[in-house]
Every structure is written in C-alpha cells, then in structure tokens.
Amino acid sequence: MSEPDISFPLLIPCSSQSTESNKTGSWRFLRPQFDEKTSPCSAACPAGEDIARIEMLSAQGAFKEAWEMILRENPFPGVCGRVCPHPCEVVCNRTEFDEAIAIHAVERFLAETASRYDLKPSLPRLAAKKQRIAIVGAGPAGLSASYFLSLLGYSCDVFEAMSEPGGVLRWGIPTYRLPLPALKSDIAHIESQDVQILTGQKLGRKFLQDAVERYDAVFLGCGHSRAVKLGIPGEDTNAIEDGLQLLRRLRQGNTVSLSGISAVIGGGNTAIDVARSIIRIGGKAIILYRRRQRDMPAFDEEVQMGLDEGVELRELVTPVRIATEGTQCKLTLQEMKISGEDRNGRANILPIDGKTHELRVERIFKAMGALPGEDWLSPPEKTNGSLALSHTVLVCTDRRPALLFGGDLTNETKSVAHAVASGKQAAMALDIFFRSGIDAIVPELAACRVGQGPSLSMEIYMGGNRRLRNSHVVSYEEINTDHFQFQPRITQPRLLREERRISFEEIDLRISTNLAIREADRCFNCGICNQCDNCYMFCPDIAVIREKNKDERHINYDYCKGCGLCVVECPRNAMTLREEDI
Amino acid sequence: MKRVVEGSQAVAEAVRLAKAQVISAYPITPQTHIVEILSEYCASGTMDARFLRVESEHSALAALIGAQSCGVRTFTATSSQGLALMHELLHWTSGARLPIVMAEVNRALASGWNIWTDQTDSLAQRDTGWIQLYCEDGQEVLDSMLQAYRLAERVYLPVMVVLDAFYLSHTYEPVDVPSQEDVDRFLPPYGPRFQVNTENPCAFGQLVPPGSYMKMRRNIAMAMEETFIRFSEIQEEFYRVFQRRYDPVEAICCNDAEIILVTSGTATSTCRMVLRSLRDKGERVGILKIKLFRPFPVAMVREATSQAKKIAVIDRNFSFGASGIFAQELRAALCNTAGHPPVFSYIAGIGGLDITIELLEEIYWKTKGTAFPEEESLWMGI
Numbered sequence: 001m002s003e004p005d006i007s008f009p010l011l012i013p014c015s016s017q018s019t020e021s022n023k024t025g026s027w028r029f030l031r032p033q034f035d036e037k038t039s040p041c042s043a044a045c046p047a048g049e050d051i052a053r054i055e056m057l058s059a060q061g062a063f064k065e066a067w068e069m070i071l072r073e074n075p076f077p078g079v080c081g082r083v084c085p086h087p088c089e090v091v092c093n094r095t096e097f098d099e100a101i102a103i104h105a106v107e108r109f110l111a112e113t114a115s116r117y118d119l120k121p122s123l124p125r126l127a128a129k130k131q132r133i134a135i136v137g138a139g140p141a142g143l144s145a146s147y148f149l150s151l152l153g154y155s156c157d158v159f160e161a162m163s164e165p166g167g168v169l170r171w172g173i174p175t176y177r178l179p180l181p182a183l184k185s186d187i188a189h190i191e192s193q194d195v196q197i198l199t200g201q202k203l204g205r206k207f208l209q210d211a212v213e214r215y216d217a218v219f220l221g222c223g224h225s226r227a228v229k230l231g232i233p234g235e236d237t238n239a240i241e242d243g244l245q246l247l248r249r250l251r252q253g254n255t256v257s258l259s260g261i262s263a264v265i266g267g268g269n270t271a272i273d274v275a276r277s278i279i280r281i282g283g284k285a286i287i288l289y290r291r292r293q294r295d296m297p298a299f300d301e302e303v304q305m306g307l308d309e310g311v312e313l314r315e316l317v318t319p320v321r322i323a324t325e326g327t328q329c330k331l332t333l334q335e336m337k338i339s340g341e342d343r344n345g346r347a348n349i350l351p352i353d354g355k356t357h358e359l360r361v362e363r364i365f366k367a368m369g370a371l372p373g374e375d376w377l378s379p380p381e382k383t384n385g386s387l388a389l390s391h392t393v394l395v396c397t398d399r400r401p402a403l404l405f406g407g408d409l410t411n412e413t414k415s416v417a418h419a420v421a422s423g424k425q426a427a428m429a430l431d432i433f434f435r436s437g438i439d440a441i442v443p444e445l446a447a448c449r450v451g452q453g454p455s456l457s458m459e460i461y462m463g464g465n466r467r468l469r470n471s472h473v474v475s476y477e478e479i480n481t482d483h484f485q486f487q488p489r490i491t492q493p494r495l496l497r498e499e500r501r502i503s504f505e506e507i508d509l510r511i512s513t514n515l516a517i518r519e520a521d522r523c524f525n526c527g528i529c530n531q532c533d534n535c536y537m538f539c540p541d542i543a544v545i546r547e548k549n550k551d552e553r554h555i556n557y558d559y560c561k562g563c564g565l566c567v568v569e570c571p572r573n574a575m576t577l578r579e580e581d582i
Numbered sequence: 583m584k585r586v587v588e589g590s591q592a593v594a595e596a597v598r599l600a601k602a603q604v605i606s607a608y609p610i611t612p613q614t615h616i617v618e619i620l621s622e623y624c625a626s627g628t629m630d631a632r633f634l635r636v637e638s639e640h641s642a643l644a645a646l647i648g649a650q651s652c653g654v655r656t657f658t659a660t661s662s663q664g665l666a667l668m669h670e671l672l673h674w675t676s677g678a679r680l681p682i683v684m685a686e687v688n689r690a691l692a693s694g695w696n697i698w699t700d701q702t703d704s705l706a707q708r709d710t711g712w713i714q715l716y717c718e719d720g721q722e723v724l725d726s727m728l729q730a731y732r733l734a735e736r737v738y739l740p741v742m743v744v745l746d747a748f749y750l751s752h753t754y755e756p757v758d759v760p761s762q763e764d765v766d767r768f769l770p771p772y773g774p775r776f777q778v779n780t781e782n783p784c785a786f787g788q789l790v791p792p793g794s795y796m797k798m799r800r801n802i803a804m805a806m807e808e809t810f811i812r813f814s815e816i817q818e819e820f821y822r823v824f825q826r827r828y829d830p831v832e833a834i835c836c837n838d839a840e841i842i843l844v845t846s847g848t849a850t851s852t853c854r855m856v857l858r859s860l861r862d863k864g865e866r867v868g869i870l871k872i873k874l875f876r877p878f879p880v881a882m883v884r885e886a887t888s889q890a891k892k893i894a895v896i897d898r899n900f901s902f903g904a905s906g907i908f909a910q911e912l913r914a915a916l917c918n919t920a921g922h923p924p925v926f927s928y929i930a931g932i933g934g935l936d937i938t939i940e941l942l943e944e945i946y947w948k949t950k951g952t953a954f955p956e957e958e959s960l961w962m963g964i
Contacts, residue, residue, distance in 0.1 A: 010738055010775060011801040012679050013794075016784040 024541060028562030028580060034553060035576035037470040037527030041088035041103060043451030046417035047074040047424070050459065050466060051088055051103055052572075055523035056530045058106050058516060066520075067110040068121050072459045074420050075147040075190045076140060078115070078182040079169055081108025082508065084417045085299050093526055096476040099489035101523045108508075109516040115185045120192070124462060126153040131216035131434055134159065134401075136207070138197050139167020140416045141221035141407025143190050144423025148458055150193040152431045157215075158195060161202035167223055168408075169416065171248040172270070174277050175504045177302075205376045211401050217430055221407035221423070222377050224370035224414075230265070234322030239329045243274040243367035250277055250504075258283035263331060263359065265319060266367035267296035272303055274365050275311040280504055285311050286361070290318040290336055295346045309501050316349070320356065322364065331359045372409055379405035387429070387438060389445070390454045391422035394429050396438060404430065421455065428461050474526040474573045483534065483571035490519045529553065529574040535566035585759050589750035590615035592720045592757050593659065593685045593743070596727030598629050599765040602657040602683075604649035606634035606642040611697045612747040613661040613687040620657070639664035643671040643682075650680040651786055653777030655731065658682070661747065662689035662703045669707065672740075676711025676802060678787055681734030681741070681772075684712075685727065688847065688898075689747045690933040698934020699747035701847065701899035705875075705907045711802055713741040713809060714875040716846045720757040722873075723750060725826055728769055729816050735772055736812045737805045744875075747934065749848040760824060768823045806877040813874065830874035833886035835861065839868025841949055842887055844895040844912060846872045849930075849937045853896075856942040867946060872908060880915040887916065890923045894949040896942070897959070898931040905959040926952070927959040935963055 039052035050069050057066035070077045081104050092100035113119075133149050135142045138160035146156040164170055169183050191197060211218050227242035229235065243264060249256055259282065264275045267289040275285035287306075289296060292315050296303055307313060314333075321332040335355040338347045372378050379393040380386060387394040393410050396402040406422035408414045428448065432441045446453070448460045451473040459466040493509040500507055511519075531551055536544040543560040546553055555566075567577040587595065593616045597605070605624065607617040624633035632649075636642045639660050646656040660668065665686055675682050690700035704714060715730060717723045723745050730741040745751055778786070790798065810830065817827040835857060836842055845853045850871045860867045870886050870893075872879075887893055893916075897906025904910060909927035916922040928945050931937040941963050948960070 008801070008804055010679060010805075011794075011798045012776060013677075013787050013790045013798065014776065014784055015788050016782070018783075019785055019788070 023558045024561050025543075025556075025558045028557070028560060029582075030562035030564055030577050031557070031580050032555060032560065032562065032564055032567045032575055032577050034529060034555070034574065035470050036468065036529060036574050037472045037474050038451040039526035039528070040091040040093060040451075040473050040475075041101075041526075043455060043473050044087045044091045045073075045450075046087070046413075046415070046421040046455055047080070048421075048450040048455035048457045049073045049088075050457070052523065052525045052528045054110070055101060055103070055106060055520040056525045056528065058110065058520035059523065059530075061517060063110055063113045064119050064121075067114045067119065068123060070107060070110060071121050071123055071189070072464070073424070073457060074417070075144055076186045076416060076420060077107050078111035078186045079140070079178060079416055080420075081105070081111055082178050082182060083169075083173060085415060087417075093474065093476040093479055093524055094522065097479075097481055097484065097524075098486050102490050102492070102519050105490060105492060105511055106516055106520050109511055109513075111182065111185065112510060113513075115181075121189060123151060123193070124464070125151050125193075126462065128155070129153040129434070132157070132214065133430070134211055134215040134218045136203055136218060136220045137161075137167060137222035137407070138165035138199070139221055139223045139407060140169055140419035141223070141411075141422045142167070142219060143187065143195070143197075144420045145219045145221060145404075145406060145426045146195040146423075147190045147193055148424050148427035149430065150195050151458065151462070152427060154431075156195055158197040159201040159203055159207075160197060160199045163199055165197045165199060171251050172244055172273075174247060174250065174273050174280075176276070176280070176500065176507050177273070179506045205374070208376075208401075208403070215401045216434070217402040217404065219404045219406060219423075219426055219430075220377055220409065221405075221419070222373060223408045225373040226371045227366050228369045228371060230319065230366060230368075232320055232322065234324070237322060237324050237329065239324060239362075240322070240364045240366060243270050243365040244370060246274055246365055247277060250281075256281055258363070260284065260362035261286060261360075262363050262365060263288055263329075263361040264365045264367055266369070267291065267298060268367065268369065269298045269302060271367035272298045272306045272311070274367050276306045276309055277504075278365075279306075279309050279311060279501055286359070287311060287313045288317050288319060288331075288333065288359075289313065289315055291347045291349055292316065292338070305500075305507070308497050318351075319364075325360070328360050328362060329364055331361060331364065332356050333359055377405075377409060379410055385438070387441060389425055389429060389441075391418065392426040392429060394426075394433065394438070394441070396433060402430065402433060424456055424458055428456065428458070470527070470576075472527075478573040479524050479526065480569065480571045480573075483532075483569075484524065487518075487522050489522070490515050525572050527573055530572070532571060534569045534571060535575065538565045538569040540565065583759055583761070584756050586754050587720060587757050587759070588615060588752055588754050589720050589723050589745055590687075590752065591619055592724040592759075593727055593745070594619035594623070595759050596724045597657045598623055599760065599762060600657075600683075600728060600731045600769055601655065601771070602629070602631055603654035604632050604634065604646065604656045605658065606636055606645040606649070606656070607658045607660065608636055608639045608642050608664060610639070610661045610664040610689075612689055612751045613659045613664070613685070615751065616659040616685055616687075639667040640671060643668045643675065646682050647671060647675060647678065647680060650682050651678070651778050653772070653774040655735075655772045656682050657684070659685040659687070661687040662691055665703050665707060666691065669710070672707055672710035672712060674787070675740045677798070679738040679802075679805075681731075681738055683727070683730045683734055684740065684742045686742045686744045687747050687751045688744055696933045697747065699749060699847075699898065699931070700933050701744075701897075701907070704742060704744045705899050705901075707742070708876055708907070711739065711806075712876065713737075713739055713806075714744055715741065716744045716873055716875060717750065718848060718850045718871065720750065720753070720755045721826070722828065724757055724759065725820065725824070725828065728765060729820055729828075731772075732769055732816050732819070733809065733812055736816075737809050738775070739802070739805050739809065744847070746848045758824075764823050768820060809877050810879065828873055829882070830879040831882045831886060832869075832871040832873065834869040834871065836868035836870060836886050837889065838866055839889070840866040840891045841946065842868045842870050842890045842893050843942070843946065844870045844872065844893060844908060846875070846908060847898065849896055849898060849942075852937055852939060853942055856939050856946065859939075860943070860946060865946070865950075875911075878911050878915065883912065883915045884919055887923060888919075892926065892949050893923050894926040894928060894945055896928050896930055896937065896945060898937070900929055900932065900959070909959065924954050926955045928962050929959050930962040937963075
C-alpha cells in the first residue's frame with residue numbers, strides 16, 4: 001500500500017545545532033558545591049575516627065580500606081570495638097530517625113576480618129626523622145604515642161615493666177569483655193609499624209637522667225596502678241585486696257578461689273569487672289556504692305549485665321569501719337541520703353545521722369579508682385616550659401629530653417579511646433615542637449580538630465584528604481530523610497546468662513559479614529559523599545559530572561543554573577548552596 | 583473471531599493488535615481495566631512492549647512524548663482528572679506532531695467526586711490539537727482504535743478515542759476481535775518521518791520565533807483539514823479488510839426528517855430505539871450521530887441537516903456560562919448558512935445519569951411543540 005502524497009511539508013521545531021552554546025550557567029546567582037562536612041560521631045570520638053567514611057566503605061564491602069581508615073586515627077580497632085563506651089553512638093543522627101548505628105560492632109567486625117585474612121595495612125608514613133623517643137609504659141596511651149610517632153617518622157623504644165604489653169588492657173579488663181587474641185592482634189599491628197617494645201623493663205626515676213644521652217623525648221604513660229586508700233579504721237587487714245590486683249591475677253592465669261561473700265567497694269567499671277569476675281569463679285559479690293545505681297560511672301550496660309549474672313548492688317552505703325572476726329570481716333556501713341543533684345544530675349550525698357548497719361563478708365575488694373604508681377610519674381604543676389593540653393602535658397626545658405605525660409596520668413576520662421587521644425596529641429605536639437617550637441603547638445593542633453574539637457585527626461595532620469572537610473557538624477535536620485527507610489539496629493548476639501556465669505568466654509559473639517554490611521549501610525554517612533548520585537539524577541541541566549573511573553563528582557558551572565536541587569536532594573548534606581559573588 | 587468482551591478489553595485488544603511498543607499510564611477509574619490488561623500482556627510476553635509505570639498522568643504522557651520522539655508506536659489511557667492533569671502536554675504532543683494514540687474514558691470531573699460518565703473532560707480539551715473520535719459500542723471502540731493509529735501516523739497528529747464510562751468501558755458485548763494477520767494487512771508498522779537519532783543528533787522543541795511559530799500553527803490547522811481526506815481513505819482501506827466502515831457523522835433517516843436529534847457516544851444506541859418507535863407512529867425524526875468531533879465535520883453536518891426544520895442536540899456535558907458543547911458546535915457550523923434550522927440544546931445524563939428512552943422522547947416532543955428555543959440550554963431529567 002503506497003502512502004498518499006503529502007502535499008504540504010510537516011513543520012516541526014527541530015534543530016541540529018548543539019544547545020551547548022546556551023551557557024545557562026550565566027543565569028546563576030546561587031552556587032551549589034560539593035562540600036563535605038563533619039559527622040557528629042567523628043567529632044564525638046575521642047580518637048577522631050572518620051566514622052561516616054568507615055561505615056560507607058564497610059557498606060561497600062571495602063573492609064580493608066575501612067579498617068585502614070580506622071588505623072589512621074586509632075591503632076586499637078579490636079579493643080575499641082569491644083570496650084569503648086562508644087560516645088559516637090550517643091550522638092548518632094540516626095537516633096532521631098530510628099536507632100543509632102552499632103558503630104562499635106562494625107569496628108570490631110573490621111578488626112576481626114583483618115585478623116582472619118591476616119591483612120597488612122598500607123598506611124602513609126612520613127620521612128624518617130633523626131629524633132628518638134622513649135615511651136614508658138606499653139598501655140594504650142604509650143602504644144598509641146609510639147604508633148603515631150612512628151607514622152610521623154620517629155623511631156621509638158617502648159619500655160614496659162610487665163612481661164607483656166597492653167597495660168590495663170592486658171591485666172585490668174576481664175577476658176569476657178576483651179579476649180587476649182583481640183588485644184594481641186592490635187598490638188601486633190602497632191609493632192609492625194617499627195615500634196620496638198621492651199618488656200620486663202621497670203624503670204626508676206633515674207631513667208630520665210640516663211635518657212638524655214639516648215633520647216630526644218620521653219613519653220610517660222604508665223597509668224594508675226596504686227589503689228586509692230579508704231582511709232577508715234581497720235583498713236590494713238589482709239582481707240582487703242585491690243580490685244585491680246584480683247583482675248591482674250586472673251589475667252595472669254592464676255587459679256583464684258573466692259568462696260563465700262566478697263564485698264566490692266566502688267561504682268566504676270573496675271568494681272563491675274571485679275564483681276562479675278568473682279561470680280565467674282564461683283563466689284558471691286556485693287557491690288557497695290555510696291550513691292545510686294544511676295550515678296555509677298560504670299557503663300550502664302555493664303552494670304545491667306552484672307546484675308543479670310547475679311551481682312548484688314547496695315546503693316547509698318559507705319564503709320566506715322572494718323573489723324576482723326575469725327576468717328570473716330565485719331564491715332560497718334554508713335547509710336547515705338541524697339541532698340540534691342549536681343550539674344550532671346549526679347546525686348550529692350550526706351550521711352544519715354546514726355544510721356549504720358553491719359555486713360559480714362569473707363573479703364573486701366577496693367575499686368574506687370587509682371593513682372600513679374610513683375610520685376615522679378605525676379605531671380608537674382604548671383611551670384616554665386610546660387604546656388598543658390587537653391590530653392597531655394608537655395615539659396620542655398632547655399635540657400633534653402622533652403618530657404610528655406599522657407594517658408590516665410593526664411586524662412580526665414579514663415578510657416581506651418581517651419588514651420589513644422592522648423598518645424595522638426602527644427605525638428603531634430612533639431612533632432610540632434621539634435619542627436617549629438613550643439609556641440606553634442596550640443595553633444597547629446587547632447587546625448587538626450575534628451569538628452569543633454577536642455578530637456584530633458592524624459589524617460588531617462599528615463595532609464590527607466580529610467583536611468578538606470568542612471568542620472561544620474551535620475545535624476539531624478540537615479539530613480534529607482526522605483531518602484532513607486526505617487531499619488532496626490542489629491541485635492548483638494550474646495552468650496546466654498547461664499553460660500556467662502560460669503566462664504570467661506567473650507560474651508558478645510562475632511557478627512556475620514551480612515549483618516555488618518547491613519548495619520554499616522544504615523549509616524546516613526552524615527556530611528560525606530558516598531557516590532549515591534542523587535545530585536546527578538536530580539540535576540535538570542546534566543551539570544553534575546561524574547568522573548570516569550573515579551569516585552569524584554564535579555559541577556559544570558557553564559550550565560549549572562543554581563537551582564539548588566542537588567543540594568536539597570543530597571541525603572547527607574555533602575553539598576552546600578552559597579550566594580554567588582557579584 | 584467474535585468474543586464477548588468489555589469495552590475496556592476492546593481497547594486493550596486493539597492496542598495489542600496494533601503492536602504498540604511503549605505503554606505508559608497511571609490508573610484511574612474507569613480506565614483502569616484497559617491498562618491492567620495491557621500490563622498483563624506486557625508481563626506475560628503476549629506483547630513485545632515496554633510498560634512504564636509512572637507517578638502521574640502528566641508523567642505518563644511526558645514519557646510517551648519521549649518514546650514517540652524515538653520513533654515507536656505508543657499508547658496511554660486515562661480519564662477525567664487524569665486527562666486534566668495531562669493538559670499542558672496535550673498541547674505539546676500536537677505541537678511536536680507526535681502521533682500518540684490515547685483511549686479516553688469519559689468521566690465526570692470533580693468536585694463533587696463522581697466516577698460516572700460525562701463528556702466534559704474530553705470536550706474541555708477540544709483546543710489542544712488532538713483528533714477526537716467518539717464511540718457508540720464495543721466494536722466501534724476496537725475499530726476506532728485501529729483506525730486511530732493509521733490516522734495519527736498519516737497526518738502526524740495525536741488521536742483520542744473516547745468512550746463512555748461504564749456504559750462502554752465496563753459493559754460486555756460481542757465484539758469481533760480480528761486476527762493479527764488481518765490487522766497487519768490494514769496497519770503497517772510505524773515508519774516515522776522524524777525521530778531522535780544518535781547517528782545524526784538533533785534537538786526537538788526548541789525556541790521558535792513568532793513568524794515560524796505561526797507557520798507551524800497553520801501547519802497543524804492544515805493537518806486537521808487533511809484529516810477529513812485521510813479519514814475517508816482509511817475507511818475504504820478498513821472496509822477492504824474488515825467489511826466495516828464509519829463516517830465522521832452518521833445521518834440516520836435524515837433525508838426526510840423534520841426534527842434531527844444530534845447525539846454522540848452510547849446515547850446514540852438508545853436514540854436508535856426511540857427513532858424506531860417514533861417512526862412507527864409516523865413522526866419524521868432523524869438522528870445525526872457525531873463520531874469525529876475534532877476536526878469538526880462542518881460540511882457534513884450542514885449537508886445532513888439541510889432539509890430539517892429543527893435540530894435538537896443532546897449534550898452529556900456543559901460549558902458553564904454558555905451551553906451544551908455539541909450544541910455550540912452545531913450552531914457555529916450552521917450560522918453562516920442561509921435559513922438554517924433552529925438549534926435546541928438539551929443537557930442530559932450529566933454525571934452518569936441514565937439517558938432513557940422516555941427522556942429522549944420527551945426531548946423530541948418538547949422540540950416538536952416549541953417553535954423556537956426559549957433558552958440557550960434546557961436541563962433535562964432533574
């Protein structure tokens with residue numbers, strides 16, 4: 001069938017000219033730009049880990065890269081994934097949406113994955129420096145200091161009094177919270193950065209004089225090993241032991257038998273660790289605490305698990321006298337009352353006149369805190385040539401070596417992550433000191449803050465990409481939640497209570513790769529680009545350009561009209577709209 | 583082969599037989615059955631077509647504008663609010679000269695919310711440059727759909743095939759569903775005169791200066807005129823294959839009629855019964871069924887009504903502030919002819935009210951008993 005003739009032409013608007021000559025970018029008065037910002041978790045992490053990016057890489061299955069991201073800021077992923085109280089999760093923006101990301105679980109998963117596949121990290125390292133540093137104490141602060149100094153090009157010798165490195169991590173935390181292989185694996189990675197650890201080297205005050213010959217600086221991170229005294233009558237009985245000593249004996253592999261009732265005095269994590277260990281070796285533990293349960297400095301979850309396992313807690317009592325009665329001790333307990341609360345909601349307490357009662361126990365463990373083992377290990381009061389920073393105190397007189405105090409000796413909060421922060425701050429401060437003198441330390445450190453600080457980033461210090469990050473901390477209101485779906489946080493698989501009560505096996509079980517990816521994928525990735533390409537999809541002018549074979553995007557301002565759709569549709573506030581300069 | 587099918591299925595079978603390649607639609611009662619059937623055909627492989635699910639009718643037509651520009655045969659179906667939402671793109675389609683075919687199920691517009699039949703939705707789009715074909719029964723629906731592709735692809739204008747909600751869309755009746763071979767004989771594959779081609783890149787729909795724009799508009803008007811010629815040719819081609827034909831207007835017993843009832847859609851069938859009984863009583867009545875509304879067949883209307891004394895137009899629609907829309911068109915078509923008969927406008931069956939035999943007879947007697955229309959429009963049945 002033939003088409004009839006068309007007697008008139010078909011007129012349509014059609015052009016074979018390129019529309020590229022129409023530079024619509026000239027219409028723009030607002031300018032969108034890629035502008036990565038700071039996630040609240042990373043600012044809250046004492047070690048300043050780049051958590052949003054770690055979660056992003058984990059969700060992509062790039063486990064080695066994610067693990068290395070941690071290692072740039074924290075040499076202890078295996079330890080912190082287990083025992084850090086994760087302040088990051090408290091400020092997680094996802095909390096306002098459904099539940100916080102289980103950041104610690106992903107961190108631990110990454111550390112375990114690295115061990116399982118025997119991964120070797122490839123971390124940037126600065127050129128070797130001539131200065132040599134001595135580190136006293138192979139606890140988390142000393143090891144962190146040596147690790148970061150090593151990344152900065154310094155050679156370090158670590159002196160450890162005990163037979164093995166790790167400090168409180170090795171001798172003070174029970175294995176049901178931190179099993180030995182996890183710690184050993186983290187320490188092995190620190191040693192692989194050319195850190196030399198000399199164990200069984202108990203040093204005295206004289207070491208500081210001898211060190212002049214061999215070292216340019218000494219970092220003192222010996223921690224607190226001397227138990228605080230109760231200061232009450234009858235304290236000098238053999239029935240009183242330091243809680244940390246019990247934990248150490250257990251971790252040294254000694255068989256300890258503690259039948260009958262043990263009283264544990266204190267409300268911190270050590271008190272809980274001691275009480276829960278006593279349960280595990282067949283004893284009965286009663287924690288005596290002068291305030292209320294909710295005022296305890298110990299982590300809530302630890303307290304709760306302790307109570308589940310059978311630890312008894314007596315609140316609002318304080319021992320005032322100890323007397324020995326045969327094989328038993330008689331504790332006289334003063335009852336306390338609450339008299340208002342302090343700024344942080346912690347109870348102020350007063351003794352109730354005449355209200356005391358007695359408690360008979362087999363033995364008593366003190367766990368109310370500790371002090372430096374020896375006086376010379378305490379940082380000096382403010383003197384000439386000393387600089388007190390948030391996590392370390394630097395003393396540098398004309399005489400070498402420069403002296404740094406860190407870890408529990410200087411930290412207000414005594415946690416592993418704060419010890420890492422201390423080691424990192426000390427390493428940076430020392431490097432700045434050697435390079436530019438003491439006055440340069442404060443301003444240079446300020447430039448390495450994560451968000452508004454005080455957390456510091458070694459990646460920023462070493463000139464990594466993170467230095468380009470805007471220090472603005474992304475808030476929940478700045479997340480475009482239209483692009484996210486509700487998904488519950490993973491439930492941590494755990495040993496049953498019955499299993500926990502009779503063994504020092506690790507309570508929290510390993511999570512599968514699937515679960516870890518799913519959890520990491522819940523992360524909003526606040527403030528960072530995870531190449532979701534919403535900007536590209538929503539741009540009406542095809543002005544968002546994806547680089548070939550790269551994870552980068554850029555905007556073609558010849559055609560970007562500045563409509564701002566890309567910025568609004570960015571789920572994670574990794575873009576910013578600014579007024580054009582006129 | 584004769585099958586008992588719904589009007590909606592008659593549409594769907596025609597789209598299948600026309601081998602549409604891209605279908606995009608958003609569900610709305612009473613059109614939903616059409617695209618439900620087609621989506622199943624696409625999913626099962628009965629049709630080799632892409633079914634695009636979209637979030638609105640606006641996007642449905644926008645998607646087809648893109649697809650049709652790439653040189654494929656397309657289809658969408660809608661109704662009422664959905665058609666209203668497509669409005670700006672209806673203009674775009676004709677301006678871009680894209681031969682898109684749509685099934686439009688006449689449904690009343692909100693508010694109040696009403697899902698029943700009413701022609702105001704499609705008639706409100708009369709100035710958008712779409713050819714409009716109104717149907718009386720299931721067979722005419724299927725045939726008009728096949729013809730719509732042929733017509734659209736000849737004149738490069740979009741075609742809307744219009745059917746009454748429920749009376750047609752949801753009513754089962756015997757329909758001859760032709761074989762693929764026969765349809766292929768009538769309807770060749772679409773061979774576009776222009777299309778997006780990456781080998782020879784070009785842009786469509788860019789800025790057009792006033793002089794060129796006016797020429798393009800005139801070009802569309804000329805294509806509308808051409809439609810009359812193509813429509814007749816297509817009927818001949820269709821008749822050769824299927825032995826059925828349709829005219830832009832169907833004049834029934836108009837030669838000797840004193841009063842002609844002007845109808846469209848399914849009301850025509852009811853009117854045919856009224857005609858029979860009135861003729862039996864010796865009344866000289868005729869029916870003028872309007873099938874082709876755009877372009878409006880002015881010459882054919884004039885010719886069919888030239889002998890009549892009165893014309894009564896039954897409108898299932900209303901243009902507020904004016905009158906029934908078919909009545910307006912009739913009056914406009916006749917006003918420049920000397921001594922033309924008066925045009926009575928009756929509004930009936932709005933929002934799905936039945937247009938019964940009794941109502942149509944009442945209209946006839948009222949027209950017969952009145953010398954000249956006393957009102958612009960008379961609202962019947964309320």
